[in-house]
Amino acid sequence: MTTRVYRTDERHLLGEGEVADRAGLAAAVRELIEAAVLTAAPPADVRAATAEVEAATARLRTARHDLPPLAPPEAGGMARQLANPVGGALNPIAPPVAIAVLPDGTARAEFTLSAVHEGPPSFVHGGVSAMILDQLLGVAALANGTPGMTARLDLRYRRPTPFGVPLVAEGKASGSEGRKTFAEARITGPDGRVTVEATAMFVMPVR
Numbered sequence: 235m236t237t238r239v240y241r242t243d244e245r246h247l248l249g250e251g252e253v254a255d256r257a258g259l260a261a262a263v264r265e266l267i268e269a270a271v272l273t274a275a276p277p278a279d280v281r282a283a284t285a286e287v288e289a290a291t292a293r294l295r296t297a298r299h300d301l302p303p304l305a306p307p308e309a310g311g312m313a314r315q316l317a318n319p320v321g322g323a324l325n326p327i328a329p330p331v332a333i334a335v336l337p338d339g340t341a342r343a344e345f346t347l348s349a350v351h352e353g354p355p356s357f358v359h360g361g362v363s364a365m366i367l368d369q370l371l372g373v374a375a376l377a378n379g380t381p382g383m384t385a386r387l388d389l390r391y392r393r394p395t396p397f398g399v400p401l402v403a404e405g406k407a408s409g410s411e412g413r414k415t416f417a418e419a420r421i422t423g424p425d426g427r428v429t430v431e432a433t434a435m436f437v438m439p440v441r
């Protein structure tokens with residue numbers, strides 16, 4: 235099987251106004267997802283809401299692209315991915331994780347997860363923590379000037395990660411050798427204790 239990789243110039247680029255509209259849609263659908271998981275409305279209301287959601291989906295499907303759109307590059311950069319499943323403003327399934335890069339190259343995000351991210355009862359699903367750390371480590375590798383594809387991601391779940399409270403994820407590149415970049419990161423709970431630690435290796439593929 236070969237997968238076609240689309241070039242950036244084949245992708246639809248959104249203007250700033252469209253980005254704001256689409257981010258608004260994604261935020262509303264994110265609320266819908268939480269409402270769908272947690273609703274205690276009577277069955278007739280659930281069925282009526284289902285019909286309304288189906289109507290909205292049909293309306294949006296009247297015209298579609300094959301792949302998520304991108305935002306135009308900022309000065310001299312690459313076209314920006316806005317529908318990434320970790321923190322992408324246009325992607326309703328993305329948990330609300332906005333990653334900033336600090337002057338020393340640390341990638342950092344403060345975020346609060348919710349009941350829709352539950353794995354073990356009352357705690358965050360380990361795959362959700364892994365997804366967030368993979369992205370944060372990838373941003374740290376990029377900030378180091380040595381981006382790549384995740385080749386290894388090693389996780390140590392030290393304590394259960396709570397939802398509904400502010401969490402901090404931080405990570406940084408620790409070195410690189412040729413096409414390989416190493417990085418480490420962690421998620422910390424509101425009590426300052428680490429819940430998950432991760433190390434990763436990114437490899438820049440040979441084209």
Ligand SMILES: CCCCCCCC/C=C\CCCCCCCC(=O)SCCNC(=O)CCNC(=O)[C@H](O)C(C)(C)COP(=O)(O)OP(=O)(O)OC[C@H]1O[C@@H](n2cnc3c(N)ncnc32)[C@H](O)[C@@H]1OP(=O)(O)O
Nearest residue numbers: 368369372373376381382383384385386414437438439440
């Ligand atoms: C096209 C652009 C690429 C980069 C773009 C980055 C943009 C960043 C932008 C924004 C930041 C966003 C952040 C994103 C974060 C999320 C990232 C993901 O989720 S990535 C999806 C999950 N990962 C995969 O699907 C990888 C699948 N695997 C592969 O494609 C290949 O295996 C790959 C590229 C990882 C390596 O393939 P080879 O053919 O280049 O590797 P060989 O030449 O065999 O190895 C090179 C060296 O690396 C070691 N190596 C390779 N893979 C290894 C592994 N899995 N474990 C240990 N060592 C490995 C080898 O032993 C070798 O080491 P020796 O030079 O001999 O010392």
